[in-house]
Amino acid sequence: MKNIGFIGVGMMGQGMAHNLVIKGFKVTVMGNRNRKPVEELVAEGAREAGSLQDLVASSDAIILCVTGSPQVEDLMFRAGGILEHCRSGQIVIDCSTSEPMSSTRIAEQLAAKGVKFVDAPLARTPVEAMQGRLNTMVGADAATFEKVKPVLEAFCENIFHIGDTTSAQKLKLLNNFIAIGIATLTTEALAMCDAVGVDQRKFVEVISKGGANSGIFQMIAGGILEGRSDGMKFSIANAGKDLGYYNNMTAQFANPAMIGTHVAATLQQSVKEGFGDQMLGAMVKAHKDRLAAKK
Secondary structure: OOEEEEEOOOOOHHHHHHHHHHOOOEEEEOOOOOHHHHHHHHHHOOEEOOOHHHHHHOOOEEEEOOOOHHHHHHHHHOOOOHHHHOOOOOEEEEOOOOOHHHHHHHHHHHHOOOOEEEEOOEEOOHHHHHHOOEEEEEEOOHHHHHHHHHHHHOOEEEEEEEEOOOHHHHHHHHHHHHHHHHHHHHHHHHHHHHHHOOOHHHHHHHHHOOOOOOHHHHHHHHHHHOOOOOOOOOEHHHHHHHHHHHHHHHOOOOOOOHHHHHHHHHHHHHHHHHHOOOEHHHHHHHHHHHHHHOO
8 A cells, every 4th residue: 555546635635645745655646727736746756647547557545535426426437437447456545525325336336346445534624634633534344444544644643443334424424514513503603693782702702611612613703703714614515515415314214304404504505695615604794694684
């Protein structure tokens, strides 16, 4: 596992690939429209692949760090894609937040070619990615987990082996339901402070000393008090995607995710109103705009 193909050198992926390079792995990256991270990684010692086929051919393990299942499926199933060119003994590691049902289908088709699929979704931020201090949850059989662990250790501080394939993705969706739920509640409460005449700073002071306090509350609220909406670097559109995956995962049960449905609807409304590319803290303004429109 010394030759690593890396697809998705965005906010998180660049830091992950950077750590692989500086820790002695031979890294091949896929170029994309944003040339800056690709060029910086090449300057550090990575190689840019001439094509997806080239990347697959030169890799022992292929790491995917893209937006979600549609992008993973495209990389897997397109003409000239990973499934077409992979070979027995390789491992595909999906660090994206993906949909478990999609990953199950991918894992089955890779297994038919002797290729292992590992789900390893991430926690923490681009700052920790560059520091090599991410957290990851891993879904893989025990033998495959031992093979990929040294690769993950290059950019992760904490590695949790959850169970077999897709178990980590399921846990990640549960994790994100809580994280995004807290963020959504926090933004609405901050907007309501102004609406009902409560000083935001006093509100944050009180919550910070009680049981409702959390790291996510502090990221969102701290940014807002400083006049910023990017305290938690997680876009509204991406959060909506993850809540959609969570709701799809739970839809099979008699009592579907009622709270998840409402959180997703709030996020989707903010996307419709043009806030999708902004960070979660921007929902404070989205809430305020709705309140103002009803006056």
